[in-house]
Amino acid sequence: MGGVMRRELWVNAALWLGLICVPLWAHWAGEPFTITLATRAVIFAVAAVGLNIALGLGGLVSLGHAAFFGIGGYAMGILAFHAQNYQPLFEWPFVFEGSQSMPLIWVVAFAVSGLCAFVIGLLALRTSGVYFIMITLAFGQMFYFFSISWAAYGGEDGMLIYVRNGFPGLNTLDPIQFYGLCFAVLSAALLVQARLARSPFGLALNAARQVPERVRAVGLDPVRLRLLAFTLSGAITGLAGALFADLNRFVSPSMFSWQLSGEFIVFIIIGGTARLFGPVVGAMVFVGLEHLLGGLSEYWHVWFGALLLGIVLFGQGGVIGMIAGKARAHD
Amino acid sequence: MTLLQAQNLTAHYGASQALFDVNLTLAPGEVLALMGRNGMGKTTTVKSICRMVAAQGTLRLDGHDLTRLPSHKVAKLGVGLVPEGRRCFADLTVSENLIAAARPGAWDETRVGALFPRLAERRGQIARSLSGGEQQMLAIGRALMTNPRLLILDEATEGLAPLVRQEIWDAIARLKRETGMAILIVDKSLAELRGVCDRAVILDRGRDVWTGVMDALDGEAAQRLLGV
Numbered sequence: 001m002g003g004v005m006r007r008e009l010w011v012n013a014a015l016w017l018g019l020i021c022v023p024l025w026a027h028w029a030g031e032p033f034t035i036t037l038a039t040r041a042v043i044f045a046v047a048a049v050g051l052n053i054a055l056g057l058g059g060l061v062s063l064g065h066a067a068f069f070g071i072g073g074y075a076m077g078i079l080a081f082h083a084q085n086y087q088p089l090f091e092w093p094f095v096f097e098g099s100q101s102m103p104l105i106w107v108v109a110f111a112v113s114g115l116c117a118f119v120i121g122l123l124a125l126r127t128s129g130v131y132f133i134m135i136t137l138a139f140g141q142m143f144y145f146f147s148i149s150w151a152a153y154g155g156e157d158g159m160l161i162y163v164r165n166g167f168p169g170l171n172t173l174d175p176i177q178f179y180g181l182c183f184a185v186l187s188a189a190l191l192v193q194a195r196l197a198r199s200p201f202g203l204a205l206n207a208a209r210q211v212p213e214r215v216r217a218v219g220l221d222p223v224r225l226r227l228l229a230f231t232l233s234g235a236i237t238g239l240a241g242a243l244f245a246d247l248n249r250f251v252s253p254s255m256f257s258w259q260l261s262g263e264f265i266v267f268i269i270i271g272g273t274a275r276l277f278g279p280v281v282g283a284m285v286f287v288g289l290e291h292l293l294g295g296l297s298e299y300w301h302v303w304f305g306a307l308l309l310g311i312v313l314f315g316q317g318g319v320i321g322m323i324a325g326k327a328r329a330h331d
Numbered sequence: 332m333t334l335l336q337a338q339n340l341t342a343h344y345g346a347s348q349a350l351f352d353v354n355l356t357l358a359p360g361e362v363l364a365l366m367g368r369n370g371m372g373k374t375t376t377v378k379s380i381c382r383m384v385a386a387q388g389t390l391r392l393d394g395h396d397l398t399r400l401p402s403h404k405v406a407k408l409g410v411g412l413v414p415e416g417r418r419c420f421a422d423l424t425v426s427e428n429l430i431a432a433a434r435p436g437a438w439d440e441t442r443v444g445a446l447f448p449r450l451a452e453r454r455g456q457i458a459r460s461l462s463g464g465e466q467q468m469l470a471i472g473r474a475l476m477t478n479p480r481l482l483i484l485d486e487a488t489e490g491l492a493p494l495v496r497q498e499i500w501d502a503i504a505r506l507k508r509e510t511g512m513a514i515l516i517v518d519k520s521l522a523e524l525r526g527v528c529d530r531a532v533i534l535d536r537g538r539d540v541w542t543g544v545m546d547a548l549d550g551e552a553a554q555r556l557l558g559v
Contacts, residue, residue, distance in 0.1 A: 203431035207420040214418050217381065218432035218477050219406035 008324035012277045019183055019280075023176045035175040036247075041287035042182045043243045048267040048279030049189045050236030055265065056274030057193075057202055058229040059209035063133045063261050064120070064140030068234040070147065070256035071116055072109035072241025077251030078153060079105050080161045102167040102181070105242055113238020114231050121230035125223050137258055144256035158252025165246055172246070182243050186280070189236050194276055196232075205229050237264070270311055272318025281319045334359045334513050335380070335481055338389035342372075342379050349375045350386065351537045357481065360511040362503075364524040364545065367534035368558055373517045374415055376534065377485050380515075381405055381412050392481065407434075411479030415486045415517075417470045421459035425450055428458055428469055429476050436478025443472035446502050464495030471502065482506070483515045488523070496520070503527050521548075521559050533557065 019042065026034035047069050054060040082089040082098025089098050099105060124135045148156045164172045172178045196202040208215045208222035215222050245251045254260070267282030286304070293300035315322045335357040342350040350372050357363050367373050379386035382402040390397040397405050406412070420428050429440050444451030447468040453461065458469060467487060474482060484503070488496040500523045506512055507527055518524055524531070525545055533541035533548075533556045541548070541556055553559050 200430050200433060203420075203423060203427045206423060207428075207431045210420050210422060211418050213383065213402075214414065214420070215431075216383075216401070216403040217406055217412045217414060218473060219403050219434060220432075221401070221403045 004325040008275065008277075008320060011320060011324045015277050015280060016187070019186075023179050027176060032175060035179050037287055037291055039175070039179045039182050039247055040244075041283045042179070042186050042280075043240050043247060044264075044267060044283035044287065045280040046182070046186050046189050046243065047237045047240035048264045048271075048283055049186070049193055050233045050238075050240060051264045052233075052268050052274065052279050053193055053196065053236065054226075054230050054233035055268055056278070057197060057205050057209070058226050058233075060125075060226060060230060060233075061133050061265070062124075062136040062230070062233075063258060063265070064136030064138070065234070065237050065264050066256050066258065066260035067120070067136075067140040067143040068113040068117055068237040069241035069244065069260060069264075070143055070253070071113040072238030072243075073245035073251045073255040074147065074153065074241075075109040075112050075238070076105045076165065076242040076245040077159045077161060079108060080165055081153065081159050084162055100163070100165045102165045102172065102242075102246070105165055105246075106185075106239055109242035110235045110239045113241065114235030117234020117238075118227065118231040120234070121227045125226050125230065137261070140256060140258050140261055144253055144258070147253040147256055154252070156253060158250060158254075161245070161249045161251070164249055178247070182247075185239065185243060189239075190276060190280075192232075192236070197274075197276075201225070201228070266308060268318075270308060270318055272320035275318060275320040275324075278318050278320050285319065332358060333391075334361075334393055335515070336389060336391045337376075337380060340376065340379055340386050340388040340390065342375050342384050342386040344375075344384075349384075349537050350379065352388070353534065353537070353539050355532045355539065355542070357513050357515060359480070359513055360507075361530065362507050362514045362516065362528045364528040364531040365515060365517045365534065366519070366521070366524070366531055366557055371534040372537040373534055374485055375537075377412070377483055377515070377517060380483065381410055406477060406479075409478075409480035411474035411477045411482045413467075413470045413474045413482070413484045413487050415489070417463070417466045419458040419461075419466050419469050419473070422457065424455050424457055425461070425469055426454040428473050432473045432476040434477045438475045438478050440476075443475055446475070446505065447472060447498075449498075462495075464491050464498070467491060467495070467499060468502070471499070479512070481513045481515065483517075485517045486519075487516070488518060488520060496523075500527065519557070519559075521553060521557065 022038040023035045026032060051065045054062055079098045080100050083100045086097060089096050120139045124132055127135055153159055166172055167181060170177045204215060204220050205225045208225050212222040241255060267279050267286055270285050271278030271282035289304055293303055311318060317326045333356050337355050340350050340353040353376055365373050365376060375384055378384040382397060382400055382405045392408055392410060395408055420431060429443060449465055450468055450472055488499050504527050528545045530544050531548055532539050535556055541552060
């Protein structure tokens, strides 16, 4: 194992342990709001880990990933809305009154956003480069405007969910327990990405990013590899959307906004593209600065932009790259 | 019995015709040299076989019509290409380059390492940091990992040091001797080609102008058609 990889492993382990310690410290220090902030960062990190599979491994710059985040959010919102209002979601072939069970909601959010990513990927992956960016942006905007006009589920105002959904054996209203759930999902997403990157599929996807024609020469279809990656990527980002909706107990069209898609990309760039914990660091930095600088000025994005500029110009491996050293790719 | 059959292959780059009714066949276990001066259509022929260039004519591998298949399906059917210019997956290690290309069959990392011990010693090294010769060995290893029935080597020894070239020729001879794999070699090194090839096809301005067993290629024909 190379020095950079070993250092990165230590950095990742420290970050993972740090995330475990955050709620404990917040509880000890009597700062419960920090747990909510950390939960927000962890959920954003899950969304960006999803995007990192497409962007970091596959080189697919999607400016429409908020669509999957929003689909996951609305999957949660619609299921919970029907359950809390005792209105059947559908009555044929059987009566289904929605659900406020997180495991079921997660499965639906994962499956529906994955399915949408598959369909969008089928069309978008016919293009590449700037056209791919534009077509994903266009799909994202389609979902955004559709949600605004969807009066049955709150339209522009969104939907309020009165009680956070439940998870067997846990009190999800307890911030630490809900944080623990989100942290477990993040850990699982990171594990999937780590295993994927080292698998023959992940290596072929990485190779397809580098020289697609050579990948064809060894019998692999780059489009199929990218489509699978894009589908998984969208599904994980959708799962993050369901968690985000549960954190806020609110779903609105802003979850589909293109600005949010841009922020996911920024998380990855700040943390380090294709670095396993890059999205985690990026989300933590973003949420931290949003909290610290947001209290000082509503124009805090200016300072955040300066930070992004500095990283792009002087630290292309992102924060992880600056600490652990340059990786072999992307930096 | 014929493994590869290419009949009346024609190919164009825009308005410019690059191949004019090229014919070549390859039997299982046979090693065929595809020769010609620069720009005579050798790489276009190879790319046509691999469906990287759209060509008209008959193109069959073991009876399967290749003319309607995309290039990755041709590779899946058993055509392993070592392209001109190597182009390994630069950001992957030697081992990862091989794993990314692996298909079920007799060839695996261990066997490639036995053919090219240099690669076995550098399993964890990033491909872009390998020497040109090692990258060429990796490109051959990567093609072998697809477990092809037909291996195509396009200028596999071009620009390499004499010792490395010899290593590659030795490996090709070993492949012929030990595997019985059909091999199509595009190269300009007539002396080395004579050592491993059974037959040769010579292209001149996009046409096959000489076909025969290697021993029948005399000095006059070589001088006239190849300039050597």
